[in-house]
Amino acid sequence: MIKMKILMLPLLQSILLFGFLEANCPVYLTVSLTGKTLQDTFLEVNWGPNCYGPPEWIGIYGQDPTTSNFQPELRIDGIENSTGKMITPIKLGKLRFPGGWNRQDSEEQPATRYPKGKCLPHFVASYKGTELLTVDCLKIQPNWMTQIKYLNKVPLKKIFLPGTHASGAFTGSSKKSSSILVRDYLVAQQFDIWSQLVFGIRYLDFSIGYKNMNTETDSDNFWIANENMLITPLVAILRDVHQFVKRSGEMVVLDFSSFPIGFYKHPEIYSSLFRLLRQELGDEAFQRNVAKDEHCADRNFGDLQQQGKHLVILFPTQELPYPENESNIICPSWRRFSTSFMNISQTLDYMRLLFSRKPDSPVRDDGWIFTAVRSMEQTLNAHKLETAKERAAVLNPKVNQWLKGPWGNNANVVALDYFSNTNIVDWAISVNTHKAFIMANKDFINLELFHLF
Template sequence: MRKILLLLLQCHLLVAGVSASCPIFLTISLAGKTLADACLEINWGPDCYAPPEWIGIYREDPSVSNLAPEVHISGIQNRTGKRQTPFKLGKLHFPGGWDRQDAEQALSVTSYPKGKCLPYYAASYNGTELLTIDCLKFQPNWMAHLTDAAHMPLKRLFLPGTHASGAYITNYSKTKSLLVKDYLVAQHFDVWSQLVFGIRYLDLSIGYRNTDTKDGNSEVDKFWIVNENMFINPLTGVLRDVRRFVELSNEVVVLDFSSFPIGFYKHTEVYSGLFQLIRQELGDVAYERNVSINEHCADRSFEELRLVGRQVVILFPTQELPHPENESELLCPPWQRFSTSYMNMSETLDYMRLLFSKKPDSPVQDDGWIFHAVKSIEQALNNHKLQTAKERAALINPRVNLWLSGPWGLNANVVAMDYFSNTNLVDLAIRVNAFLATNQKFINLEIISR
């Protein structure tokens, strides 16, 4: 009984944080047409019992400067909420060599195990008294900082992820299709930036573009990221971003080849061509599992992968490959996937209650599992309104983020979202992992299924 009470107290501290100080955090709004046009959002809570009198947005750390706030927000009364500000994000620059163009040629980069603030700060006040402060940050080395969690298996960690990770646009002015811009793009940031911000799971849907190669294109150029059955970006650049990131960061990335909607059906030779591309681009950094004992890659820890210098975990349906490629050590069987694509918000809550509380009848087993918190276009149509991808993410992301801030977050493995940047998913995962690593002996997840 004493252990149960202690666990519940620890869960309360994890969920509530310092309630009296009313924690705040910054996210990126999904209202802008492009990333540069996107505005910052201020978030507070959950369960803020003593809202501050006002919140200021700054370009510099207000605790060490006397600058006036760029934006002044007052009248906060709800215990949990968010408010869009007129403060535009503009062009992002990652210091320490973490911009892609710098990292491509760099021999080393600056390590930021506790994260690095970008020049966007939020601070809360009562009168002139500074209460709390937060910043929009990138976290390329957060796993290295969680030393107590380094020996926990991947299936016990909370890994922040993105859904349709490769469905992004780097230049909106060159993309004429409104269908692509509004309905098929699923992320503000390219894969490199997602990883630098702290994402550690990538969901890739692959299509095969069967065009002739008379223009000089090689066979590998025919593999593309697709979303909603349309080609978005070449795959090769995404794989090279993943490789370069793990080489510089020494972090773990789970790469999930989740679907193959175009050009693969009944074509084992196309699957083989994709495998050859993966082996070519990631063969030196991909984890090699013990095939003879059917090893589960989710049982490996971050530290074990780091020690062997192979920190990309590749999930792939090996049954689609011919022998002997289907027994390659580089490929791990897919983890269990669960999606809210066709659920309304009430159904999503019930589904999360089933999965994350780990009830006896829950489909979550003792292996790696992935929760895709997304809404499909079809689900939007069921509500008699054709919502854009951003509109759908703006509705579901904050709700799921809030629900995971409670005890359910302790049970999460991989959580993947569209447009993750309107949440603090990475910070939430870091806090949960730190809590789990230092309190493992008290964890009895069955008692928090309330």
């Protein structure tokens, strides 16, 4: 009973915190899906979902408005809807990360740890008259997993991992693609792999193609693929992942999910890819107990830390010959669910089925991946060929909003095209903080805080 009383104070604090967030109106910035280059892309301001009372006005700033009486670069008045999104005329500009988090920054000095993320020079504040209500910013989250107390005790299958679909199919930061096909239909992310990880993405989805480049190096033959076309070489991406986890100490799940080009009936090519992964990532890959047919999703971040490892590599082991199919550095694929061929209404129904965890739900007590995307074929069925950005601009805000209800608490991996027009990383951090608190105190109290409101 004494322990119960001691725990009631942080419990009540958590209840008050979540209650305050519900009663308030969150306002945040995302990166819109406009602009032919990343630097020319406009920021967008978001509020909600379901604000009880929208602010009277919102200001966009280039500096923290709480430190001085700055005038906003943009003022938005007349907000009436309880949920909304508005593209601003303010461009993202050249992206440079603080604290040693640029890819090219020297590793002689350790990168700065940011317990609550680090703001880039784009802030948003909401007001009632002259009263400041909320402040947020466009931020990087390079250390969020290691900063959440007790999260390392939560099984991977219980952690909400924000992810990207077709992670390696990204556009350059400044160069305009000469191919409309690549730019509009094959590219699926605005940020490269390094930037995705610095912003807080912790699950990467790779579709791999093989093409013999007639070079002496076999690694040159493996490419990121999307929509059955080759996009960019793989090996540089693997090295970015390796460099990031060494610098950050964070955990990342790599899912080699499909092999649409060059692999069919060629087990030797699967073996060659496996050897590349072992060469580039083997020293950071979690080593599972193959003899016990261990499920990697049952382990936790702390188990990886004890091994000094930071990567979980998902791979279809059945495609590899013996003994490579029993390698301890790869984990069998997790269950995947996709909305590729669904419209918005069908997606909502499908999420209700999956995230409810009811007896008829196909989600079981194992690692699972929800890929919220719309395929090119699906838009053709609707008699309108939409670009990848147009599809994500419609679907992502809906999925982002639906996850902010009780469903988000049941999420494992959620992967999106163009994740940057959502705040899925911030929400995952909020949900995982709650999960870690419950896990740490499960022997004393069994309350689902989200269900109290």
